[in-house]
Amino acid sequence: MxxxxxxxxxxxxxxxxxxxxxxxxxxxxxxxxxxxxxxxxxxxxxxxxISPLLNTITDFAAGGKKFEMPVQGEITKTYDPPHHHGIDIAIPEGTPIRAQADGKVIKAQWDNIYGQVVIVEYQNGLQALYAHNRDILVKEGYPVVKGTKIAYSGNTGRSTGPHLHYEIRIKGKAVNPFLHIK
Ligand SMILES: [Zn+2]
Known part of the structure; x- marks a missing residue:
């Protein structure tokens, strides 16, 4: 809006x-x-x-950075497009991944690169992608609230060790996640 x-x-x-x-x-x-x-x-x-930039500006106007880090862990690879469109956070396999706000699951499926991947759409069309999970706990179309367990982390897809690959997307385009993380 x-x-x-x-x-x-x-x-x-x-x-x-x-x-x-x-x-x-x-x-x-x-x-x-x-x-x-x-x-x-x-x-x-x-x-x-420039709509990702526009959205970031309007997002700030609407209350600024909303999200906590999705999980606690060492950041082993940072946002570096076009090579890497998200951040990698090293965590033990089986760590619960939780919705960061109220929203809706728009993708929950296998992907050859992302492995078991979940995308949740939050407010303002902001989407967060959680990749390389071991198990997905939600289905496409499911509503979630802040804290809903959506997956257990893992090492699936193109991954060289247990970690969460986390992206923020606006209109399907990846943006710098740190613009939205407190
Ligand atoms: Zn990654």
């Missing part, structure tokens, strides 16, 4: 600026209309590209 308001405000602002700027060129009305629409389309495409 907040993201929508931000988007519409920004698009409205750009539309106004484009219209006023083009007005200075004294174009024919239909030229001004077509040029405005073209530029707006460009701006909107750019907005899509």
């Amino acid at each position: 907040i993201l929508w308001i931000a988007h519409i405000t920004i698009i409205g602002f750009f539309t106004f600026i484009i219209w006023v700027t083009l007005g200075a060129f004294k174009l024919k009305p239909f030229q001004q209309l077509i040029l405005s629409l073209g530029i707006l389309l460009l701006v909107n495409t750019t907005l899509e590209d």
Whole structure:
């Protein structure tokens, strides 16, 4: 919702600026209309590209960093796109992985790379991915509350030792998880 308001405000602002700027060129009305629409389309495409950033900003506006670390353990690999889209936290196999807030399970399945993987969608479209689990305890579509046990950690998929691979995604794109962790 907040993201929508931000988007519409920004698009409205750009539309106004484009219209006023083009007005200075004294174009024919239909030229001004077509040029405005073209530029707006460009701006909107750019907005899509920066939407993770936008979402982070609106997220801060909505109360800032919400999440605790998903589990306690040593961070053995940090966020380093395009090589690594999340963080690795070394934990013993069988450590409970719990929902970090209220939300909904949008993926709970096997993946050749992520192994037994769970993705939970929280507020503002923020998604968290928990990978390489031994056992998944939830199903797609399940609602969760903060603290719901969603998996037992493991060493499945492309993994070289027991750990949790943790990602935060916005609209399916991985972002720096530390922007959202206290
Ligand atoms: Zn990883």
